[in-house]
Amino acid sequence: MARRKLRIGFIGTGGIALSAHVPGWQALPDVEIVAVADVRETAAQGFVKATGGRVQVFSDYREMLKLDLDAVDICTPNKVHTPAVLASLQAGKHVLCEKPLATTTKEIRKIGELADRMGLTLMSCQHMRWQAPSLALRDWIHHGGLGEVYHARVRAMRRAKLPPRPGFIYERLSGGGPCMDIGVHALDAALWMMDFPRPVRVSGTSKTNFAKGRRIPGQWGDWDHEGFDVEDFAAAFVHFDNGATLTLETAWLGHQVEDEDMSFQLYGLRGGVKWPSAEFASVHGRTFTQGTLKIPETLDKAHTEAIQAFHQCMTRRKPSLVPWTESIQVIAILEAVYASQKKGREIVLK
Ligand SMILES: NC(=O)c1ccc[n+]([C@@H]2O[C@H](COP(=O)([O-])OP(=O)(O)OC[C@H]3O[C@@H](n4cnc5c(N)ncnc54)[C@H](O)[C@@H]3O)[C@@H](O)[C@H]2O)c1
Missing domain, CATH: 3.40.50.720 (NAD(P)-binding Rossmann-like Domain)
Structure with missing residues (x-):
């Protein structure tokens, strides 16, 4: 049967x-x-x-x-x-x-x-965990490519791509702007490669610099400028329980030459690597080494x-391959970014 x-x-x-x-x-x-x-x-x-x-x-x-x-x-x-x-x-x-x-x-x-x-x-x-560079880099990191990671630089920055739909621009539907839309992607992928150290302190800022006005035209169409009530830019400095640190920058609108910069860079004691470009840097003896890892192209979308x-x-x-115990760490950081902006100080996480 x-x-x-x-x-x-x-x-x-x-x-x-x-x-x-x-x-x-x-x-x-x-x-x-x-x-x-x-x-x-x-x-x-x-x-x-x-x-x-x-x-x-x-x-x-x-x-x-x-x-x-x-x-x-x-x-x-x-x-x-x-x-x-x-x-x-x-x-x-x-x-x-x-x-x-x-x-x-x-x-x-x-x-x-x-x-x-x-x-x-x-x-x-x-x-994004299933993108070919993500899987390959994680494997390379687990084989010792970086050594202990002491810092990460995470960016989810767009020049003029603000999703104009209600589900993104009204807090009651979205819960936040680029933090919740694209910051969450880059942050999750970076923390996943770092094996999710626990965030302990966060200092952050979240602002609406452009979305209320019309100085940057949206490439995905116009939006309700009056009703817009989430951030269009946020940045943060995060400390983890293992001593590592991370900077996060995320925006829908801003003056930068790149259309979109969705990337992160991990700094380890043995080497450094960029995602998703897979460029790496290290040193062997007195010789600096660098290059680009060859990513297998065997994956589906x-x-x-x-x-x-x-x-x-x-x-x-x-x-689950994305356990809620990991998602909660990502959201703890983003939640603390908003709290830090509101309270004007660093937030200590329990
Ligand atoms: N992974 C990615 O790359 C990616 C890209 C875009 C969006 N997203 C996420 O996907 C989700 C949806 O985004 P989207 O771009 O498809 O938005 P969308 O606005 O195109 O679609 C959302 C749909 O949900 C419906 N909806 C709203 N309230 C509902 C309810 N109570 N019951 C049933 N349906 C309801 C809306 O009518 C709409 O059809 C969001 O959480 C967003 O963050 C992820």
């Missing part, structure tokens, strides 16, 4: 769901997308048209969760993640959720502990790889 396919439901059927998650699930032969929920009917209909299968449509995800589903893929604005994850776990479904898993440490702890109690897979789709990894964790009952 043929085995029943795994049944997947989507919550949120906007840009990232269609462009990156659907191809990821469709690459898996034992999976079918059977249901979608979106508060916007047009988005859900567009999704069904694009996927082509027999898909049930809901405007309220709680109704969809009554179906017999194996897993739920959550692609809503950030602030909807926690209620949607909670409801999905309570309904006994495994959960893949777009980044950030949630925008506060309190929420992450709540959903993480629930997933653990229920024995369900919970994974935040930090797809990073989102597809991430979805395949989630599928394996869920079906083989393996631990």
Whole structure:
């Protein structure tokens, strides 16, 4: 008898769901997308048209969760993640959720502990971990390429790319600006390569320098300048429990020549390396060595790889490859950046 396919439901059927998650699930032969929920009917209909299968449509995800589903893929604005994850776990479904898993440490702890109690897979789709340079560099670092990492310089800086959609520019939906949108990506990837030392002190700033005015035209279209209420720039200095430090810079708008600089640099006692360019520097005796690591080009798109990894964790009952205990460290730093701006001082993390 043929085995029943795994049944997947989507919550949120906007840009990232269609462009990156659907191809990821469709690459898996034992999976079918059977249901979608979106508060916007047009988005859900567009999704069904694009996927082509027999898909049930809901405007309220709680109704969809009554179906017999194996897993739920959550692609809503950030602030909807926690209620949607909670409801999905309570309904006994495994959960893949777009980044950030949630925008506060309190929420992450709540959903993480629930997933653990229920024995369900919970994974935040930090797809940059599955980019070819990320996997190759992590492997190289674990083989001793850097030695002890004492400092990281992390950048997620855009010149004029501010996502104009409501889910990004209103705090009530996004929980924050570039910190929660792109800072979270670079920070997660850098900390992952550093094996997640625990952050203990954070000094940060978060500002709205340009988004309220019109001095920098957005390359992704205009936005609601009046209603915009998140930062468009943030920077931070972080201390970790192992003595290492990290600087973070993230922005949607700013005067820089690069269209986008999504990168980090790790400084170790034996060598240094840049991500994603994979350039390295070291010294052997009195000779300086440097070059570019050769990255194998065997991977699929990073989102597809991430979805395949989630599928394996869920079906083989393996631990999540983006455990909530790691996501909570990333959000602890970003939360502290906002707190530091508000209180005008360094924040000590418990
Ligand atoms: N990994 C990446 O590279 C990447 C890129 C873009 C966005 N994202 C993340 O993906 C998520 C969605 O972003 P997007 O760009 O697809 O946004 P989007 O605005 O295109 O889509 C969000 C969808 O969620 C729907 N929605 C809102 N509230 C809902 C609710 N209560 N129930 C059901 N549906 C609801 C909206 O109607 C919309 O269709 C965000 O968390 C964002 O941070 C990740």
